Amino acid sequence: MKNQKRVIYHLIIVLTVAFLSLLPASLLGNKQASATDNSKRIKIVFWHEMTGPAQTQLNEFVKQFNKSQSKYQVVSQFEGTYEEAVQKILNTHGSNTSPAVFQSADISVSQLYHSGYITKVQKFIDKDKSFNVNDISSVARAFYSQKGELLGMPFNTSQPVLYYNASLLKKYNITPPPMNPSYSDITRVAKQLYQRSNKKVKGMTMEVYGWLFDQLIANSGNYSVNNQNGRLATPTKASFINSGSLKAMEWIQENVKSGDFINYGSGTNASANEMAAFLSGKLGIFMESSADIGQLTLGMKNQKLGVTYYPHADGQKANGVAIGGAALWISNDKSSEVQQGAWNFIKYLESAKNQATWQKATGYLALNKNSKKTKTLKNLYKKNPALKVPSEQLAKTVPNNSNSGIFVEGIVQERIILNTALDQIYNGSNIKSSLTQAEEAMNSYIKNNNRANGWRY
Template identity: 30%
Template structure:
């Protein structure tokens, strides 16, 4: 197959890996609106009944448009109908980046919302903003059993043993593969490749005149996963969780293994780069142009339904000679604003508890593809029926629940994540054009460290 490198000059939009652009507007994002829902840039119509004079109205800003926005509106309607004390008013604010900008302008003022959804890479800003009330305060005051929720989702939003926000829409990457192509190439789809070398060997077997074996989107979220599963932190200071990060730590052997792995397949002609746009890579997979790639777990059902061939999923690839540590969640959480009345805070807290109930989470998982924050939701009949029809949905759940808790798989807290992700993607594009793995990785390290340094000086 003739090799062509597709480079994109447009600025990279960032996830929510998962994961708002990894999941926000392209599918979820959060990694945006998940891939299984159409994007909608218009605010959803308010079809809810008005709050009565006796109810406490609670403003809820969110970044979900399209079908996901409709699902969120229905979720809120169910809560409003379940009791008479509080009325949640959802308000769509655009993409996660736009939502963060809007919140920055009003945070701490009387016009700030009581509840705000924020993508995971905005976590450090939110914690340091003084515009929020940590949900840990309500957990402690009420004795709420947070241990009933999914540990490997809670961990991202937990700092110094304090849960700052309530996880809402969470997903991770997974390996998607074309079952038909596997069988044609003599590969066993029931035993998909897991290690870097196994992926490379499978990619060689899958590559022909019409199909490349493997591809990876131009998005930093996936690189973060590939080093986290090696147990490597992204930045120092315990991945930015014991203090402000001063430099990245992905420039060692763990990061180099990733760059060398991608370089070897690119040089062998078994890898093709389809750019930074999620839809372009998904279209390449659906068209049979590539047989294996990584995508957000939230797009599982849509990928299975859209493909003219059988699709299955496996865990994120890991380097040889290691025991994989697992994945880092992407997506978003819901934060409680500060400076609002105690009544509003109580209502916000009641909503947070309610949407984490197993029956509510079961509906959320089935209707959106996001993980359930409450593991008991997977025992609900509606989920069992969905998983029977789409067994592929269980693969990312198993991967999440098998993840080894550590600061590496918690995910990094860094204020310049978008800038660092841009540096990583730019360096990988240089790699695909012939830059050596060592030099390309060093470019990402130096560019990220400059961004961290500049940010640190500005904060002084």
């Protein structure tokens, strides 16, 4: 009896399997169909460094791209910090574990260019008539270009801006700074706030951060290294001492002596402390990345946030500032078919719709010029006009070699060196002496790096 039941049971299983095999895949359930489809797709491994809301939105983009077509399957992997990720990229190149497409920061542009490990996205742009590269911000493109060719596609992008507590200024009857302020415009507001609050509110600060210093130089039309920031030829010397840097540091020291400037130092703690002071109403003005707008907006629910362009020296027009953030790069150690899939994914992320969604979700700037026409950004700017300011600054900037970033290996070292000089200057040391020491330290690094690579030094 038991054997008979067993035979009947197995017969039912066989008949069921046979019946299911005759059904179309669409009726078998999403999981089985998806598994079958994915096995036939070309795998595109994507390495990134996004966390929090940016990681969530990026994973959603990956999911949507995979659903939008049936040829490629993008697999996203988080790889740590920018510094950690670029080392993994360089160390795994040529192996089975390397990515097809990866995200890498502004500090690594020259390093990746000279590595020989990338396929320039310009190669795909030239062949793809469906993609108009002119829709992408010219300033962002200039940053990731060399010799007229786009190396990586700009993606998560920010710019330095100036933040002020508009509610505090109103409380003390202070006229806000103009949208494109000069140093004296900011000094006026900072001094008035400090004095009218009976010195309870510090007027301003600027973190000890080499990136912010370089941006002051860019906005003055000068260069941080020679050969026009390395855009004409390999840099051989730093040029921290110039009219732009001297005016900027004199401006900082003027405010330090007046007492309205507070120095929070450098690093993560400095950034956190200045943010906390600003949100608590103990600080009126600070300069930082536009990527902080989201956090500031959430933290100032009962106060009004003011945002302006990055300040410039009196008596001259602003030259414009460079971008920060990262780009998307294509590895050249993969087949042409895989590289094409990587390009298709990049192109998908750069659409007007997706760039608008990206800005709303993360605070990074939408790089597609047509994004401003979307309901997403129109509604976002209507709800919070301050969010529009960084985008307007980016759109109004005309790219040149001063504001297109520093094309030199060793940006991390440059910022460490500058942090030391800035800390000295903030504490009253001689500006030229401190910047001379910084130049000498950077020149030594550049010389050793150029020699190691067999370049002119």
